[in-house]
Amino acid sequence: MATILKAEDLEKVYRVGKVDVPALRGITLTVQEGEFLAVMGPSGCGKSTMLHLMGGLLTPTKGRVIIDGEDLTAASDARRTDIRRRKIGFVFQRFNLFPTLTAEGNLRLAERIHGNGADDPDRRREILSMLKLEDKMHHKPLELSGGEQQRVALARAVVNRPAIVLADEPTGNLDTESSALVLKMFRELNDRFNQTIIMITHNPEAAAACQRIIQMRDGHIV
Amino acid sequence: MDSLVISNIRQRPLRSAISVFGVALGVTLVMLFTGLSRGMSDDLQRRSANVRAEIVFTRPGSLATSTTANLSMKYVDLLKQIDGVEAAVPVIRHFYPSGPWGVDQVEGVDWDSFTRMSNIRLVQGRGPKAFDEVVIDEAKASRNHPVGSSLKLFGDKDLRVVGIYAPESGARAKLSLEAMQDFLEAPGKCSYVLVKVTNPAEQVAIARRINEKYPGNTVQLTGDFFPSIEKSIPGLAIFMRVLVALAAIVSALVVMLAMHTTITERTREIGILKAMGASRRYIISEIEREALAISFLGLLVGFALAALAGFFIHKATGLIFEFGPWWVLTAAVIGLVGGALGALYPAARAANLDPVTALAYE
Secondary structure, three states, X not given: OOXXXXXXXXXXXXXEOOEEEEEEEEEEEEEEOOOEEEEEOXXXXXXXXXHHHHOOOOOOOEEEEEEOOEEXXXXXXXXXXXXXXXXXXXXXXXXXXXXXXXXXXXXXHHHHHHHOOOOOHHHHHHHHHHOXXXXXXXXXXXXXXXXXXXXXHHHHHHOXXXXXXXXXXXXXXXXXXXHHHHHHHHXXXXXXXXXXXXXXXXXXXXXXXXXXXXXXXXXXXX | OOOHHHHHHHHOHHHXXXXXXXXXXXXXXXXXXXXXXXXXXHHXXXXXXXXXXXXXXXXXXXXXXXXXXXXXXXXXXXXXXXXXXXXXXXEEEEEEEEOOOEEEEEEEEOHHHHHHHOOOEEEEEOOOOOOOEXXXXXXXXXXXXXXXXXXXXOOOEXXXXXXXXXXXXXXXXXXXXXXXXXXXXXXXXXXXEEXXXXXXXXXXXXXXXXXXXXXXXXXXXXXXXXXXXXXXXXXXXXXHHXXXXXHHHHHHHHHHHHHHHHXXXXXXXXXHHHHOOOOHHHHHHHHHHHHHHHHHXXXXXXXXXXXXXXXHHHHHHXXXXXXXXXXXXXXXXXXXXXXXXXXXXXXXXXXXXXXXXXXXXX
């Protein structure tokens, strides 16, 4: 298996007023292609910061992140945005769908951003069918349940075939039944498309669905 | 609706409507200001064209848009004696405040000689004779002034309409020359003398001849004497440009405020776009497209409002609006460019938002 993500001695220090607050204190991590990895740990241990660094939304104070052979940390802001566009799909706890667009509109927007207007209806259909969303395509987010919204968010994250999906507590806002369904979809994506997934979770049952679990505490992997 | 631009406009109808109205206001102002200037100017020139005289003889300092009766009537006979002159007809033009909207004008003419020189003819009634008689053109008559009716001129003076003439020429109301001299207390005076030449091809040479014979007066070709309003009122052209610029600034500010508000409302969505890999250019273009869509709607509403306002103002006051293609194009450019420029700052601000901060925005 090829290495899809490599984090080397990753540190992140936030400046709050005149005080330096370390969030990550030297994280080294390697993720293989097709791996489904859970990141667990108490609130404030640096999980989200690590995910944002891996997704190029933040720049580290020290260390490197290499995604699919491209060094995110050495790249300019525009280059990082481009790498994110081509290689990373995000899924958030709060779904973060565009409320004015239908489910299909949200997917098409992702396709437009990814491909400068390119349209791949076959891929869209395949994803929608797998996530059992075919009959929800013309609904706006507020007309969907939490579980359905998160499945749309998942479809949006993977529709452009990203190298890696970064999910930040994707079941955190869902009830037990919806959580189970969404986790099943994550697993299916991982099995069927060999999709690499890094998922932050507080839920041990969700973590149990993953191939590997890493625990974090005080900015370290323990 | 799959388009983020259109769905955003539809999602916030009140904000969109206010933005559209702001742009429409700017466009309407440009159209009305320029339409009025052009309409009145063209109307003046159109009416001047029917005078048919080639030369205007007047005293220095006389303006086509002010009342002066300072030219001695003795010049009428003197001009007739110049070689190449066919006729010389004295006219008094008087401007007076009219209604709440502005200024109107009336002329005193020797009816018989004036109609012989110009191509106007009576379509009803007869020419003015007594001091309280007036003839009017068809446009003025159509505003409920038939022959036999009473017409208030000079503010509060009641005159009787005794005839209606066509086509329009000079002022829309004409009194006898004597009546006007009496009213202005200027016996033996007129504003200018219209000179008709025997051979129009020689008008320049004849004008020069008149000038040599009676120096110290002003001899002008008719086309130069009745200039556009923009030229005859000092500073009007600059004033118009200032108004147009203000209208552009109003459009740009309204769009800027609207887009600034919408960017603040949508901070989180911009964070999502950034997380999805949208470039700065993409985010700016999305916001600019929304601003342009709003501006385009504003243009359509503005043109419709200007047309409606022009129609009703004309009905109420008689002011004439002409919406020329050049100013339609200018108003369109002002609306669109103003909108695009107004959105530029909020768009750039959105594009530079920190994605993590934007995603955490409540």
